[in-house]
Amino acid sequence: xxxxxxQFVLQPLISIIIPTFNRASLISDTLNSVLSQTYSNWECxxxxxxxxxxxxxxxxxxxxxxxRFQFYKRPLELLKGANSCRNYGYxxxxxxxxxxxxxxxxxxxxxxxxxxxxxxxxxxxxxxxEYHLFKxxxxxxxxxxxxxxxxxxxxxxxxxxxxxxxxxxxxxxxxVVNQIRFDxxxxxxxxxxxxxxILENNQDNVFLQNEVLVQIRAHANSITGNFHRGNVEALNxxxxxxxxxxxxxxxxxxxTTIKKxxxxxxxxxxxxxxxxxxxxxxxxEMNLMSTKLSFKKKFYLKVLLLIAxxxxxxxxxxxxxxxxxxxx
Numbered sequence: 001x002x003x004x005x006x007q008f009v010l011q012p013l014i015s016i017i018i019p020t021f022n023r024a025s026l027i028s029d030t031l032n033s034v035l036s037q038t039y040s041n042w043e044c045x046x047x048x049x050x051x052x053x054x055x056x057x058x059x060x061x062x063x064x065x066x067x068r069f070q071f072y073k074r075p076l077e078l079l080k081g082a083n084s085c086r087n088y089g090y091x092x093x094x095x096x097x098x099x100x101x102x103x104x105x106x107x108x109x110x111x112x113x114x115x116x117x118x119x120x121x122x123x124x125x126x127x128x129x130e131y132h133l134f135k136x137x138x139x140x141x142x143x144x145x146x147x148x149x150x151x152x153x154x155x156x157x158x159x160x161x162x163x164x165x166x167x168x169x170x171x172x173x174x175x176v177v178n179q180i181r182f183d184x185x186x187x188x189x190x191x192x193x194x195x196x197x198i199l200e201n202n203q204d205n206v207f208l209q210n211e212v213l214v215q216i217r218a219h220a221n222s223i224t225g226n227f228h229r230g231n232v233e234a235l236n237x238x239x240x241x242x243x244x245x246x247x248x249x250x251x252x253x254x255x256t257t258i259k260k261x262x263x264x265x266x267x268x269x270x271x272x273x274x275x276x277x278x279x280x281x282x283x284x285e286m287n288l289m290s291t292k293l294s295f296k297k298k299f300y301l302k303v304l305l306l307i308a309x310x311x312x313x314x315x316x317x318x319x320x321x322x323x324x325x326x327x328x
Contacts, residue, residue, distance in 0.1 A: 011041035014112055014171070015095030019085030020103035021049040024058055026217070027103045031062050031069070039112035045070045045092050046103070047085035083182035083190050090181070098174055100167040104217045108140050111213040115171040122207045125173030126198070128165050129213040138215040145216075148208040155203040156254070159196065159245055160261040166191040169214045176202060188234040189241040196245055232281075235272050239285060242266040250292060260328065263297075267304070267325055279312045300328045 016034060020027055027046075034044050046059050046069065062069045072092060078084045086100055097116065101107070108114075111129065118127045130144035146164040157163035182194055199206070246266045249259050266289070273282040283305065290301050303324050311317040 011039065012096035012116065013094065014039070014042045014097045014099060014116065015090075015093035015174075016042055016044040016099045016101055017086060017089035017093060018044065018046045018101050018103050019049060019082040019089065020046060020051065020055055020059075021082070022051045022053045022055060023103040024051075024054040027055060028058055030101070030103050030105060030107075031059070033107040033109075035062075035066065036109045037107065037112045038110050039116060042112060043068050043070060043093065043095060045072065045089045047089040047092075048073050049080060049082065049085050050074065079184045081184060081187065083184045083186060086182045087184065090177075096174055098172045098177060099170065102168055102216075105168055106138050106215040106217075108213040108215075112171075114211060114213060115209065118207055118209050119171060119173065124205055124207040125176045126202060126206045127171050127209055128206065129169050129209040129211055131166075131169045131214040131216050132212050133218045134215050135218050140212055140215065142212060144210075144212050148210055151208060153203075154206050154208065155199045156258055158199060159249065160258060161265055165195050166216075167194060168216060170195070172198070176205070186237040186240065187231075188237040190237070193241040193244065196241075196248075200248065232273075232276070232278055235269070235276060235278070238272065239266075239269045242269040243289075263328060264325055267328070271321065271325075274308050274311065275318075279308070282308060297328050300324060 018030065023030075031044070031046075034042070048055060048059070048071070050073070056071070059069070059071050063071055070092065072088065074080070074085050074088055078088060089100075090098065097119065099112070099115075115127050115129060119125065130146070130148065132139070132142050132145050148163075151157050151163055154163065158165055176198060180194065180197055182190055186193060242265055246262050249262050252259075267286075270282055270285045270289070273279075273285065286301055286305055286308075290298050293301065304321060307317045307321045307324065311321065
């Protein structure tokens with residue numbers, strides 16, 4: 001039977017925004033996890049990125065039984081990709097709070113309830129729960145993929161890479177994200193970029209929830225999956241974000257330790273170019289970075305370039321490369 005859900009004053013409306021592309025085999029699991037929410041005042045906006053399988057037919061089944069689901073197709077004039085769909089979905093949303101999600105992941109049945117309670121109780125406009133990776137069988141009664149127990153400073157730990165956050169585990173007050181959009185040119189590291197731009201102005205507005213409320217599916221075709229070997233577009237996206245973060249911290253008042261770690265992360269993204277056979281582009285990025293560094297750091301970069309030249313010719317030297325990069 002068709003369900004008609006009214007909004008409640010005491011329950012702020014939460015917008016769940018899900019981009020999808022050819023997820024006919026998985027999206028039902030995701031939408032069922034949305035349907036199972038014990039918190040009832042939500043809207044789920046699904047934006048299709050020109051799928052050529054049965055994704056639309058499956059989603060339409062959910063639209064026919066629950067009016068909280070909405071389905072849109074990415075307008076053809078918009079750039080293809082999940083980030084365009086995320087931004088377009090946001091433009092269609094009306095919620096007081098926003099949760100971006102992926103069409104192959106799962107919500108715990110109490111995810112929305114527990115996250116909105118945390119936001120309201122702690123008076124923080126941003127909350128991140130914990131998550132766990134799964135391949136075939138999900139299990140919420142498990143240890144988190146990354147625990148929050150040793151976090152000392154959310155923003156500092158995040159930009160150094162010791163704190164892993166992503167958009168699936170977040171719930172945002174609409175006022176926090178209203179002026180920020182996903183970078184539609186990125187095919188990788190979009191979560192890193194988006195959350196960095198939010199946290200840089202909201203470092204004290206975050207609550208970390210020590211509870212696994214999201215299961216993220218790990219598979220080769222996931223939006224948040226690993227690098228595809230030789231995918232220069234993905235490599236360039238990662239580099240763009242890492243350089244953006246480094247440019248933010250290089251002239252800041254942050255400690256030398258933090259700046260060093262952010263630089264090493266950036267250099268590691270360059271190294272991925274080298275490993276994947278894009279030696280000329282690797283040299284270009286390294287030489288460009290050299291113009292921003294002190295004399296001592298430039299010396300170490302020259303040593304890395306020498307090792308890289310040897311690696312490019314012989315396939316050897318990465319062990320020493322790693323040792324030197326840690327000295328910068």
